[in-house]
Amino acid sequence: MLYRPALVAPVRGRFAPTPSGYLHLGNAVNFVLTWLLVRQAGGSLHLRIDDLDRARLRPAYLANIFHTLDWLGLDYDTGPRNPADFDQHYSQLHYLSDYQSLLEQLRQQPGLVYACTCSRTDILALAPDGRYPGTCRHRHLPLSTPGAAWRVHVPDTAEVSFSDGWQGPTTVKLSHNLGDFVVRKKDGYPAYQIGSIIDDLRLGTTLIVRGADLLPSTAAQLWLAHQLPTTAAFNATRIHFLHHPLLPGPDGHKLSKSQQQPLERGVVAQAEGPQVVYRAVAQLLGLPPEAGLSLESLQQSCP
Numbered sequence: 157m158l159y160r161p162a163l164v165a166p167v168r169g170r171f172a173p174t175p176s177g178y179l180h181l182g183n184a185v186n187f188v189l190t191w192l193l194v195r196q197a198g199g200s201l202h203l204r205i206d207d208l209d210r211a212r213l214r215p216a217y218l219a220n221i222f223h224t225l226d227w228l229g230l231d232y233d234t235g236p237r238n239p240a241d242f243d244q245h246y247s248q249l250h251y252l253s254d255y256q257s258l259l260e261q262l263r264q265q266p267g268l269v270y271a272c273t274c275s276r277t278d279i280l281a282l283a284p285d286g287r288y289p290g291t292c293r294h295r296h297l298p299l300s301t302p303g304a305a306w307r308v309h310v311p312d313t314a315e316v317s318f319s320d321g322w323q324g325p326t327t328v329k330l331s332h333n334l335g336d337f338v339v340r341k342k343d344g345y346p347a348y349q350i351g352s353i354i355d356d357l358r359l360g361t362t363l364i365v366r367g368a369d370l371l372p373s374t375a376a377q378l379w380l381a382h383q384l385p386t387t388a389a390f391n392a393t394r395i396h397f398l399h400h401p402l403l404p405g406p407d408g409h410k411l412s413k414s415q416q417q418p419l420e421r422g423v424v425a426q427a428e429g430p431q432v433v434y435r436a437v438a439q440l441l442g443l444p445p446e447a448g449l450s451l452e453s454l455q456q457s458c459p
């Protein structure tokens with residue numbers, strides 16, 4: 157079951173949290189899995205914090221990322237050491253011109269990018285599943301329309317296939333799973349997908365470990381990167397993807413940042429300590445329960 161990233165050398169992985177909430181058990185499990193895979197492969201690990209969601213960012217959430225990694229006992233080789241170091245040297249705000257350049261190239265592709273002025277309420281009224289129904293696709297609004305988001309036209313036939321380290325051969329029908337997705341938000345900031353592609357290319361990432369809920373995002377990024385020669389290196393031959401199952405919350409549904417327990421501080425507030433995370437990782441990897449006693453025992457139990 158366990159993926160063997162030693163097949164690709166050198167392995168370069170990353171933690172990629174977002175400071176938009178306190179990190180929950182699922183985030184911590186993702187960190188430990190990423191760390192194990194990269195360390196087992198003798199690779200290097202970067203801390204890449206996604207702070208383009210300016211509206212939800214809070215200093216306490218940023219600090220919680222460093223606290224959580226420390227609490228879990230996870231080291232990394234490059235990236236910010238603390239919130240001040242992050243703001244000064246690593247924030248995505250330092251790379252806005254790179255993201256803008258990608259948006260500009262996308263804009264120049266005939267028929268790819270269009271402006272959308274729909275509100276969340278408009279979209280939900282037409283599509284209860286929240287998937288954008290393409291309302292503005294044929295309205296030809298200027299991209300400079302104030303408050304407009306930029307979306308990409310995803311053809312009905314768009315499919316992305318790759319070999320996933322956990323799921324095996326995977327095909328995502330993009331129009332069905334995600335629809336015309338946003339590449340530039342209404343506030344003018346580049347969307348998550350843009351930041352993610354550019355950052356992973358800049359870092360030379362070769363291993364991306366994500367929860368299975370991000371499969372549509374991965375497919376969107378692979379499809380988008382494939383549209384331009386400058387981002388073509390973001391592909392599933394060069395980068396190995398692993399989408400691990402999500403841990404269910406107490407109600408059987410996936411854990412979200414707003415469902416963390418206890419709510420105030422996230423997973424680091426677990427009275428039991430980080431063993432609760434190690435145990436969950438052991439369970440996910442199908443290892444015996446004693447493998448989850450510590451980070452060391454997990455590492456020794458991995459094939």
Ligand SMILES: [Zn+2]
Pocket residue numbers: 271272273274290291292293
């Ligand atoms: Zn629209």
